[in-house]
Every structure is written in C-alpha cells, then in structure tokens.
Amino acid sequence: MRKQIYDAKESIFIDILRDSDIDLAGYKEFVRSKFNSQTARDNLLIYGTNRTEVTGSSILANTTLANMTDEPGMLPNGYKPGTREDMEFMLSKDPDYFNGIYLDFGPALITPYDNWEPNGRKPNDAIAKDLAEQLKKREIKLPETGLIIPQTLFGLPREDSNSFYGLMPVIAEFTSSETREEIKNIDDYTWNPNWIITDGLARAYLNGKVWGRDGGDLGFSGSGGRVVIKKI
Numbered sequence: 001m002r003k004q005i006y007d008a009k010e011s012i013f014i015d016i017l018r019d020s021d022i023d024l025a026g027y028k029e030f031v032r033s034k035f036n037s038q039t040a041r042d043n044l045l046i047y048g049t050n051r052t053e054v055t056g057s058s059i060l061a062n063t064t065l066a067n068m069t070d071e072p073g074m075l076p077n078g079y080k081p082g083t084r085e086d087m088e089f090m091l092s093k094d095p096d097y098f099n100g101i102y103l104d105f106g107p108a109l110i111t112p113y114d115n116w117e118p119n120g121r122k123p124n125d126a127i128a129k130d131l132a133e134q135l136k137k138r139e140i141k142l143p144e145t146g147l148i149i150p151q152t153l154f155g156l157p158r159e160d161s162n163s164f165y166g167l168m169p170v171i172a173e174f175t176s177s178e179t180r181e182e183i184k185n186i187d188d189y190t191w192n193p194n195w196i197i198t199d200g201l202a203r204a205y206l207n208g209k210v211w212g213r214d215g216g217d218l219g220f221s222g223s224g225g226r227v228v229i230k231k232i
Contacts, residue, residue: 001052002097004231005090017054021066021229022076024049030068038167040159046221057104057225059203059218060167063154063226072155072172076227081152082228083182084189087206090228095209103206103225106153107131107169108186108213110146114200116216123164124218128201134171138180146186148204148213153182158185165219176228188211 004013024047031044044064047056066073066081074080084105090097112132114124131149132142140147155172162168174180195212203215 005093005097007086007089009204010230014082014090015229015231017075017079017227017229018052018053019049021079022054024054027043027065027068031064034156035091035159035164035166037159037161040157041166043165043167043219046219046225048223050223053226055225056213056221057102057227058221059104059107059151059154059169060157060165061221062104062151062227064157066152067154073152078232080230080232081228083150083152084148084204084206086228086230091209098206098226099208100226102216102222103226103228104151104203105206105228106148106150106204107195107218108146108148108202109135109142110186110197110201111199112142116200118216121164124201124216126160126162126164127168127218129197130168131171131201135183138171140180140183143185148184148186148189150182150184153179199229 002016006013028045031041035041044061046058046061047054049055066075069076109131112129114122114128116124135142146171153171155170157167157169160168192212193211195210195214197214202213204213205215
C-alpha cells in the first residue's frame with residue numbers, strides 16, 4: 001500500500017484518497033439528491049474501491065466530491081484536494097509513487113471554444129465558452145498559451161442540459177489575490193510534448209510520470225484513477 005508523504009514545510013500529510021477517508025454510499029446519495037438528469041449522474045457516479053484506495057478520477061466528479069460538505073472545496077473529514085504542486089512534491093520524495101495510476105488536477109483551457117468533434121459532436125465546446133466567460137467576469141485574461149485552472153478552485157458543478165456531460169464546472173467565488181494566483185499559465189509547467197493540445201479545452205493530468213493536457217473526455221474515469229488529498 002502506498003504510504004502517506006509528509007510535507008514538513010506545510011505541516012501536512014499528502015496521500016491518495018482511501019476507502020476509510022470517505023463514505024462512498026453517502027457520495028452516491030448526495031449525487032442522486034443534487035442532480036436530476038441521468039447524464040449528470042452517470043458522469044459523477046464513477047468511484048469504486050480496491051479495498052484500500054478509492055478508484056476513479058475525473059474533473060467533474062472530483063469537484064463534486066470536494067463540495068459535498070458545508071465548507072466549499074473541502075473533502076469529508078476536513079481533507080483538501082491535492083494540487084499539481086502536491087503531486088510534484090510527492091514525486092520528489094518517491095519517483096515511482098504514481099506508477100500504474102493517473103490523477104487529474106484541473107482543466108487546461110487554451111481557447112474560448114473547442115473544436116474536438118468525436119462522433120459528430122463537440123462535447124467540450126460549451127464548457128470552454130462558459131469557463132472563458134467565468135474568467136472574464138473575474139477580470140482574468142486568457143493568454144494565447146492558455147491557463148490551468150486547479151480543480152481545487154471549483155465549486156459544485158451546476159446541472160446544465162447544454163453541456164454534453166449534463167454538467168457545467170463552476171469556478172468558486174474568490175476575492176484574495178493569493179487564490180487568483182493559483183490559476184497558472186500553461187507555460188508555467190513542463191509537459192510531455194506528445195500529450196498536449198494546442199487549442200480548446202482538455203483535462204490536465206499526471207499519468208504515472210507523464211504530465212499531459214490532452215484528455216478530451218471530461219467525464220471519463222478508469223480504474224487506474226486516483227485522487228490526491230491533503231490531510232491537515
């Protein structure tokens with residue numbers, strides 16, 4: 001079993017979300033009570049278990065999981081979702097920590113539209129436009145190279161029939177400049193050049209040791225998915 005990693009600078013443990021950290025039945029009930037459409041529910045009821053760790057990950061589900069308490073952006077038991085920086089720290093302590101698994105850490109938005117068109121539809125176009133508008137309202141400019149919006153900055157997704165996934169990610173309200181600065185330019189990070197897109201919207205993720213930003217299906221979740229958390 002993967003061990004917790006202690007960050008002495010921040011005085012926190014960083015870990016993979018475990019079965020003992022969350023009531024998966026409670027999460028399922030939360031989803032069914034909050035969202036009416038079957039499409040939305042199908043895209044959120046993605047978590048499973050391997051009897052030690054919670055399996056599965058997607059941006060839509062992770063942001064829902066982190067907003068099912070009275071304190072927005074907080075997982076049950078007072079845990080916070082991890083960031084790319086947390087994942088980088090974990091790799092610095094154990095380069096093989098994430099072998100065989102992948103982790104989402106936020107959407108990569110490059111343009112205020114998305115032309116990816118599998119099966120004659122553009123599943124991410126409406127979300128790209130909506131996220132760009134949300135940033136504009138916060139007076140955050142979308143640079144030519146794009147932005148990474150950490151999933152930790154999202155509130156509960158809203159149900160939206162215009163979205164292919166039945167859901168629209170919602171950036172939480174924030175006022176502090178410190179929180180605003182958590183939204184990074186894509187070029188602030190290094191990426192595997194074989195796993196990037198140059199326009200549109202995609203998932204940003206770590207797959208083993210590969211940093212990518214080309215995940216087209218925002219609702220996809222596989223058994224190799226995991227969620228990083230901070231234990232305060």
